[in-house]
Amino acid sequence: MSNKVRSPESRSDVLAFVSENLRRLRHQTGMSQTALAQASGISRRMIVNLEGGDTNISLSSLDRLAEALGASFVALVSDPNAQSKRIDAVAWRGQACESQAVLLGSVPAQREAQLWAWSLGEGDRYEAQPDPMGWHEMVVVTQGCLLIELQEGPVTVKAGDYVIYSSAQPYAYRNVFAGVTKFIRNVVA
Structure with missing residues (x-):
């Protein structure tokens, strides 16, 4: 994918x-x-x-x-004329029509912080490249179940649960479950 x-x-x-x-x-x-x-x-x-x-x-x-x-x-x-921290732009689309990542907004952090709304259709996958050292992700699943493939092994996150990890490693999001999986992703550096 x-x-x-x-x-x-x-x-x-x-x-x-x-x-x-x-x-x-x-x-x-x-x-x-x-x-x-x-x-x-x-x-x-x-x-x-x-x-x-x-x-x-x-x-x-x-x-x-x-x-x-x-x-x-x-x-x-982002829109160079926007006056707010809201971005609300689709940044990724998967193979399944339900699969997309929307960059909701961003605020300054030591380097940057981003808020994303993701959805993955059944069977879809997003494979990420490692971020620089010091970057982290906080993922909260709001619907379905998400499998995150990390170097230390896969992590399954069910609706209502969350995971925090360093994104300075290869990782992937997978929906190996029935239905659409939705999650909120915060990227912080």
């Missing part, structure tokens, strides 16, 4: 703002597309396509671009 941000026709997702924000942040730092490609490890072609609003990209690649620009993930994906 893909961990790519998909660009639906409605453009009601984070890609609606990535193009504008990427170009603006790159110009503010004085970086060329080639320099940004070298600093982030993302191909220049991908950067050209993103700035043109014409591609899909993984969440971890967006993180790498933000890091190379000295910006936060939220600064790269």
Whole structure:
């Protein structure tokens, strides 16, 4: 299953703002597309396509671009004209039509804190890339049952329960149960 941000026709997702924000942040730092490609490890072609609003990209690649620009993930994906901390943008869609991750909002922390609403359709999976050291996730399941694959082994979290772990490791979310699983995810660094 893909961990790519998909660009639906409605453009009601984070890609609606990535193009504008990427170009603006790159110009503010004085970086060329080639320099940004070298600093982030993302191909220049991908950067050209993103700035043109014409591609899909993984969440971890967006993180790498933000890091190379000295910006936060939220600064790269949110509406630059928004006056509140509310973002309410779809940042990931799975294979099942019920599967999506919505970045609800963000506030400053030592580095950043993000609040997400996730849903995974039956059988769907999201595979994450490790975050930098010091990043953590707090996940509360509100419906169904979520299997989180961590280095130390799988953790099953039922509705009404929660788990806290370092996200500086490979991990994955899986819905191996009947029906839709919904959960709230807080990312803190």
